[in-house]
Amino acid sequence: MTNRFDLPDLGLGVGLRTAHFSHLLDQPAPVGWFELVSENFMDNAGRPLHVAETLRRDHPLVLHGVSMSIGSTDPLDLEYLRGLKRLADRLEVAWMGDHVCWTGVQGRNGHDLYPMPYTDESLRWIVERIKAVQDLLERPLVLENPSTYLQFRSDTIAEADFIAAMAEEADCALLLDVNNVYVTCRNHGLDPHAYIDVLPLDRVVQIHIAGHTDNDTHCVDTHDHPVRDEVWALYARTMAATGGTSTLLEWDDHIPPFEDLVAEVEKARAFLPEAS
């Protein structure tokens, strides 16, 4: 299955992190592509941008932000969106996106990916916001399912149904984070396979894999471990269903040497369609 946006399968990639800058400037990187946290490069004309522009010569880049706050009921931040577009144009990124979440309200920013209330009202709200942002950015938005640690009593729609409806109505693309699916479902007693079955996979242009921490009472999306077997299982199922989708390993804390990062993402190769 190819995605309906005709965005390419970039193969296996990793998140670009400061800890690896020197390594990546010194030697070729044996990965297919890099994902950049948008905000780490938007207001920075120093070393991060230099590294990104250097890597851009040989690798596709993708922007993945954490501050769009697409679900917030505050006005859209035009300064942010214009800065994001400038960066995307400068780096000629393959695509760009953020999360199905809100990060602040009434002018205050909590700098976290807070869960949406899943209601008809919030669905209409986020759909209109996505359409407006896509018009401004002049490209489809690629939105990721979040890890959530609570559900609102007022919710009337299941998260996966909300995201599926949002994607269809706003005509946006999806980034399916299979680790987030696992964490969210574990935290709320849901079936992760059923969650993925609900999503319109022809809109999925990218997959995230990552490690999480299981605190027994709940799981946290810590990005500080190798990918766990239960997440690989979800990944395998998803890849079988999509026929191959750009896959990215996220690792944000206790970051290992670059070679170890490559070795971890290479494990995904066993689940790629051509391997089976």
Next chain:
Amino acid sequence: MRAPRTTQTQVWMLRMVTHPDGVEAGFAAARDEGLLPPGVDDPEDLVVPGDRMTAFERLHVYGYAYFARLLDILEDEYPVACALIGDGARDLLKRFLVEHPSRTYTLGRLSVGFPDWVEEHAGACVSDVARIERALEEVIDAVTEDPLAHEALTAIPMEDWAALHLRPSASMVLFPLRHRVNAVMNAHKRGEELVLPSPSPEPLFGCVHRQGFTPWRREVNAVQHALLATLRAGGTLGDALEAALDVEGADPQALLGSLGDWFADWMGDGLFAAID
């Protein structure tokens, strides 16, 4: 379009998870401030509990993450100021965060006001250190420029120098200091005991810039500051010299005797980017 119920949910949640005394106190505050839906008197009216977590425990995941993440960032930005403050540093940072919550999409602006704020709470010397640490953060993000080669200046006949626009690096930041805190910064870097210096009897300024991707800091006196500030404002070398001579107590003979060494040092450190 409006989304009143979504707004209400986001407002009470952010109030609870950013409350400095925890989500229980945040719930009470939200209730007292009229932020909760009518009839809500229990957190389980808002958040669905689970088999292993109460509603408060679920909210606490976000509350813990808010302070942990942002306080870690502030500690990383102000390591020497925190070392001078000692055991109470994290509590003081938390007070700052509570009084100055983030209002922008970027964490790069989270602590812009910290050097001024900390003066009232930890004294002028800590504030001076914080001013340098803030400047170091800012120059990292500045535009990357090639430094001006010394030969570019010496190739110009001396009689033309007064009319030259010698442009400092775009990364250069100048700011007043009250104490010779560069020595404190150096001592911290070497792992030595930190000793608070006495207030400087002479006017003193900090100058931070970046050469390549390496930030540099130095202290400059009032005459040197006048030279650099005038050049940065677009003045000619002649204008800068006049401004330097206008500094109270400036000795024309001493100034003329030092100029060559100062400019040689500054050019050697990449403090200038171009002759316009």
